[in-house]
Amino acid sequence: MGKETRLFKSQEKKSRTDVSTFLQQLADKISQGTIILSKGSEELTLQIPQNLSLEIQVEDEQKKKKGVEHSLEIEIKWFDNDEGPTDLKLK
Template identity: 35%
Template sequence: MVETVLFENERVLDRSAVADYLRSLADSLEEGSDVTLSAGEQSVTLAPPSQLEFEVKAEREGPAEGNGELSIEVELEWPEHATDDELSIE
């Protein structure tokens, strides 16, 4: 399997700014809207379907003894050509 990064951005933000970004993503998902990620010259728009695979994970990276780095990772996945076609019987 080949992984192609469509968009990547990493920066240090305060908790309030992170919450604002997550809230904006949550609003787009709830409304059924496309999700556009942009920073500088990078931009990608994705159209998540109504059913998504949702994964949340807490990790610690670093030496077994001593200080490491903690993270919370949130991932949404769906098949690339997923559709929201509804069943109809005529």
């Protein structure tokens, strides 16, 4: 397994509307091919290629004090010279 280096991380509570707005803006930036993430003085620019790997995962995890934590994880990955798209659909 290769070495992983964290380039940027952010985790914060937001309203459903704020999350939706952020994801819509992120989708627009992906479509344009450049994403700039910033938090405080930290900034990271990503050049997004045409072909990406999209991973969707839904999990439930029992937490001792708070009950069940639900998660919807969306992960976008790419290598240089990745192959074309597959057929995952959002309904």
